[in-house]
Amino acid sequence: MSKTMPHTVRVFLAAAQRDFRITTRYGDFVVGMLVWPILMPSLTVFAAKALAGPDGAGLSAFAERTGTTDYVGFVFAGMVLWMWLNMVLWSVGGALRSEQRLGTLECNWMTPAPRLAILLGSGVNQMIVSVIPVFVSLAVCTAAWGVRFAVTPLVGLVFLVSTIAMFGMALAFASLVLFLKELNAAVFFLRGVFMVFCGLTSPLAVLPPWMRAVSKALPLTYSIDLVRRLSLAGASYADVSRDFWVLAAFAAGLMVAGCLAFLIVDRAVKRSGTLGQY
Amino acid sequence: MVNRFGTDGFGAWLRRQFRVIGAIARKDFLVFLRYPANALMSVVEPIMWLAPAYFMGQGFSVDGQAIGFAGFTGTSDYFSFAMMGMFMSSYISTAFWGTGFSVQEDMTLGVLEPNWVTPTSRVSLIIGRSVIMFLLTTLNSIGVLIVGAALFHVNLTGNVLAAVITMLPMLIALTGLGLGIAGVVLSVRRAGTAIDISNWIVVQLSGTTFPVSVLPRPLLAVALALPTTYGFDAVRSILLGTRTMLPLKVEIGIMLASTVGMCAAGYAVFKAFERRCRRQGLLGTH
Numbered sequence: 001m002s003k004t005m006p007h008t009v010r011v012f013l014a015a016a017q018r019d020f021r022i023t024t025r026y027g028d029f030v031v032g033m034l035v036w037p038i039l040m041p042s043l044t045v046f047a048a049k050a051l052a053g054p055d056g057a058g059l060s061a062f063a064e065r066t067g068t069t070d071y072v073g074f075v076f077a078g079m080v081l082w083m084w085l086n087m088v089l090w091s092v093g094g095a096l097r098s099e100q101r102l103g104t105l106e107c108n109w110m111t112p113a114p115r116l117a118i119l120l121g122s123g124v125n126q127m128i129v130s131v132i133p134v135f136v137s138l139a140v141c142t143a144a145w146g147v148r149f150a151v152t153p154l155v156g157l158v159f160l161v162s163t164i165a166m167f168g169m170a171l172a173f174a175s176l177v178l179f180l181k182e183l184n185a186a187v188f189f190l191r192g193v194f195m196v197f198c199g200l201t202s203p204l205a206v207l208p209p210w211m212r213a214v215s216k217a218l219p220l221t222y223s224i225d226l227v228r229r230l231s232l233a234g235a236s237y238a239d240v241s242r243d244f245w246v247l248a249a250f251a252a253g254l255m256v257a258g259c260l261a262f263l264i265v266d267r268a269v270k271r272s273g274t275l276g277q278y
Numbered sequence: 279m280v281n282r283f284g285t286d287g288f289g290a291w292l293r294r295q296f297r298v299i300g301a302i303a304r305k306d307f308l309v310f311l312r313y314p315a316n317a318l319m320s321v322v323e324p325i326m327w328l329a330p331a332y333f334m335g336q337g338f339s340v341d342g343q344a345i346g347f348a349g350f351t352g353t354s355d356y357f358s359f360a361m362m363g364m365f366m367s368s369y370i371s372t373a374f375w376g377t378g379f380s381v382q383e384d385m386t387l388g389v390l391e392p393n394w395v396t397p398t399s400r401v402s403l404i405i406g407r408s409v410i411m412f413l414l415t416t417l418n419s420i421g422v423l424i425v426g427a428a429l430f431h432v433n434l435t436g437n438v439l440a441a442v443i444t445m446l447p448m449l450i451a452l453t454g455l456g457l458g459i460a461g462v463v464l465s466v467r468r469a470g471t472a473i474d475i476s477n478w479i480v481v482q483l484s485g486t487t488f489p490v491s492v493l494p495r496p497l498l499a500v501a502l503a504l505p506t507t508y509g510f511d512a513v514r515s516i517l518l519g520t521r522t523m524l525p526l527k528v529e530i531g532i533m534l535a536s537t538v539g540m541c542a543a544g545y546a547v548f549k550a551f552e553r554r555c556r557r558q559g560l561l562g563t564h
Binding site: 028029031032035036039040043044046047048049050051052053054055056057058059061062065066075182184185188189192193195196199200201202203206207 | 335479
């Protein structure tokens with residue numbers, strides 16, 4: 001145990017360092033990471049502005065359903081969190097598949113290094129990198145649109161719990177993609193499900209009942225709703241405690257499910273010998 | 279006499295170009311059929327993008343009518359507005375990705391150089407790809423329109439034939455744009471991010487999901503410089519009865535002029551970059 005632990009930590013750090021170097025090596029990736037969080041939510045806000053109307057005629061209907069007339073902050077919160085999930089799916093979720101395509105997965109997995117430590121190290125780097133666009137986007141929203149997001153310890157805690165939930169989900173997704181051997185279609189589908197059901201740009205009240213039921217089974221719905229209520233509407237812990245603990249339960253469950261999925265895939269590919277195939 | 283059309287004249291030269299265009303289109307169609315999951319996702323994914331637009335419209339609506347939106351456009355049917363925008367913007371994405379960026383894919387796969395050293399016109403090779411991509415986009419968009427109309431409420435009351443005829447100059451102009459982008463990609467290579475961002479900006483600033491009149495002045499100036507903005511506006515006024523920014527005849531005139539301009543500019547840009555790549559021997563590198 002005393003020998004294994006430092007060894008595992010070293011593998012974890014080496015994987016994180018390697019991925020950080022790869023990330024910063026490609027300038028176009030860094031440009032995209034900074035430009036997309038500005039472009040995508042901002043242009044969606046123009047659609048909301050058009051719906052509000054030149055005289056604000058549509059705003060009363062929006063306010064009745066959401067409890068706020070601040071449609072800019074509402075749209076930004078939804079879009080930014082969804083974009084974060086999208087990035088995590090591509091980076092963490094696609095980590096194993098990318099290595100498989102590059103031909104380095106089999107070589108790395110043949111070494112006596114703990115494979116879960118390799119994946120977690122790689123994933124932690126991607127998670128840290130993926131948080132940068134979130135802050136860029138919120139900063140632009142504040143500077144360009146004058147929206148004030150309240151940043152409290154509870155909001156920070158919601159972000160932390162959401163991070164764990166997304167990471168767990170991405171781990172499970174990464175393992176699944178190794179079986180499916182098709183990253184693009186899998187990401188398009190999964191991110192699309194979250195886009196349709198999680199109330200990115202609309203209140204959940206406008207969804208039909210069956211869609212609302214589905215949305216309650218997705219952790220991103222709670223993340224978006226909690227950020228909107230805590231940061232924009234000034235809700236307190238007492239107002240959101242139930243939803244917060246639901247999100248925390250999702251985070252714990254998804255993290256365990258992600259690690260389990262990885263261990264199952266690890267065993268399955270060893271038996272079938274399909275690790276190098278793509 | 280030997281001129282640029284060869285010894286057998288213009289007619290034979292033209293037939294040869296059609297044969298090249300047909301062969302490339304057939305090849306790309308076979309590649310498309312080979313990946314059914316991607317073909318299916320190309321219909322499912324736009325529906326997934328349309329759903330948030332539909333529900334966002336509902337969030338601002340009273341009895342299903344987007345009353346605020348009507349103040350900008352003259353119609354309270356936001357979803358039909360956005361759906362038509364998505365339909366037309368798919369052709370812009372085809373010009374950027376299907377035509378322009380596909381050159382990089384050929385480079386990566388290593389088939390660009392072998393194809394380009396054959397005695398065929400490189401412009402015909404690109405146009406062949408454009409033709410099949412636009413046809414596939416049309417089929418795909420019609421599929422999206424049918425599924426979208428079944429799931430949500432779409433109300434197109436205008437003259438469809440007139441709208442299609444109005445769209446044609448825009449499609450030819452986009453072929454010119456795709457040709458120019460292909461030339462730039464030849465030279466730039468890792469152009470994925472630049473193409474992605476440029477495509478998104480042109481699609482959005484053409485007014486896919488909102489009327490461009492809501493944009494702040496600097497962005498409005500960019501939007502008004504894009505011929506696609508007038509194409510979107512004209513087609514919507516024909517199909518949905520929305521108010522146009524300029525008289526319809528003027529918008530069609532702008533599109534016709536831009537068709538000539540974009541095709542000429544696209545050809546010139548492509549030839550300039552192609553010459554540069556041939557001189558420097560860059561075709562086989564990536």
